[in-house]
Amino acid sequence: MVSEYKDAGVDLNKLKEIHRDIASAISSTYRRTVLGAGHYSGVVEINGLKLAIHVDGVGTKVILAKRARKYRSVGIDCVAMNVNDLISIGAKPIALVDYIAMDQPSEEVISEIVQGLVQGAKESDTEIVGGETAAMKDVVNGFDLSCTALGVVDKLKTGEEVSPGDVIIGLASNGVHANGYSLVRKLLDEGKLSWKDWEEELLKPTRIYVKPVLEVLELIKAAGHITGGSFSKLRRITNYSLELTLPDPPLIFKTIEQAGISHEEMHRVFNMGIGMVVFVDRTNAEDVLRKLNPYVPSQIIGEVKDNVGQIKITTYKSQVLYL
Template sequence: MVSEYKKAGVDLNKIKEIHEYIAKEISSTYRNVLLGAGHYSGVINYNGIKLALHTDGVGTKTLLALKSGIFEPVGIDCVAMNVNDLVSIGAKPLALVDYLAMEKPMDDVIKGVMNGLVKGAIESEAEIVGGETAIMKDVINGFDLSCTALGVVDEIKDGHDVKPGDVILGLRSNGIHSNGYSLVRKLIDDGKLSFEDWKEEIMKPTKIYVKPILSVLPMIKAAAHITGGSFSKLRRVTNYHIELKMPEPQDIFKEIEKAGVSHEEMYKVFNMGIGMVVFTSPEYKDDVIKNIQKFVEVYEIGKVSEGSGITIFTYKNAVLYL
């Protein structure tokens, strides 16, 4: 069966093939790389300092920003997509540069996006040190936004010491964040999902998890930012078996499912209410929860066990295998 996401123009299997090809090609440039392509951020050793780099954009959520006239959240999204991936490997964000490309000068876009970028940078305690603005009428339809972020690492948290018996915690998302929007837009265009009724939820920015993750960094073994490909991203952390029991998601996810996306595909495309996952030992679980709760709602959602694969028990008590 062809997935709704593939019908919307996004083939996750093809994207995986592209990523594998790119990772193989760029590996020939490695000299000081400590963590290369395939994880949340790359890490290099520069004169004994471990520097982390990540780049990402907002994606097709920009089209709904134009449709709604709401631009500030996508600026926050852009920062969040980068700094959340940095902290996922244990890096403290230091600085960002942004890239804003437009088909024509748009003052409302520039003002809203910049406000959002600044808010996101302040929240993540990073500095925006520059960037690039381009007007490309024949290339860009509307606008496109991306950032590159730099961080510094003490101890790389790549999941190498995750083992059976470890506890998995889930940090609440702010909603859809900024993934799966090709599918969301298709549902809107097909008249299956009302943008006007759900505009505020759809345009909510990605939650920035820098402060909660850094507050527990010495007590966790790994963190995973749940973005494109959803919970399949946990394979970056460990090859052991992962079992998740998911809490009830926000109503926007239920509405998307009612609009024609299968229950199984929802957990392959969207974060389903959990925007960040952390792995810790049972001995640290209570302290990790206590610290994270100062910033965001957190749930104990699973465990690591012998074997392989990912098993998800959904809020409807369905069992899914990834």
């Protein structure tokens, strides 16, 4: 299969190889590390206190924000991409710092970004304790944005408790979120996707899942943020076979597919309407759904099987894909 995403400049397989090399190199520094590279967040233990840390940015979605001259939503995105990964290992986000790099200082851009950062921080009950704004004309074209977030862990949720028969509950996404935008922009640049029709949808901020997941944290065995690489990242949680049946996705995903992206690649790149999943013992599933749905539409989308193997996805077109 020819990968449109690779053609757009993102080779997921190559990135995985690089990540493995980095993880191998940095592991030599571990002394207090409880959970190292390769999961959703790293964890160190100091005097009995487990601290989780994560860093992420908004990616090339910032280029569309610049195009629209609307910057608040990417501030929310930046918080979301970090705190959603923290709660994926059972950490409660407590603080973050931001990093804004610009080709030239702009009060308007910075003000809107900070408004978004503050909105995201309040929604996730996280405090912004500092940051850095750098002017780097010869390095950056426009601006780039990232955050580093800190959380506290009572009990790690890394997937060790996941077992055959557990159900997988999907929490609805807010759309494309902040992944796959190199591919989206390629379609926009080629005129296959209408910026006029889809600007508002493409700039929707990533949904923040902190409150709903914390609400059910004691009832779940693991959680997974569905971002780059889509459902393949659930391999961070378990090597058991997973069978997923996905609901009808929001229209934006169908439109992107109709613009020329294969059905298989859509499910390798995008969240397809599911932004977070939680793994639950079947006996707790109804209780978890009851607690999640006031926050975010949620439903059972799959099950853990009793053998080691692939992730099987039955799509909204009733096609079967394997990751």
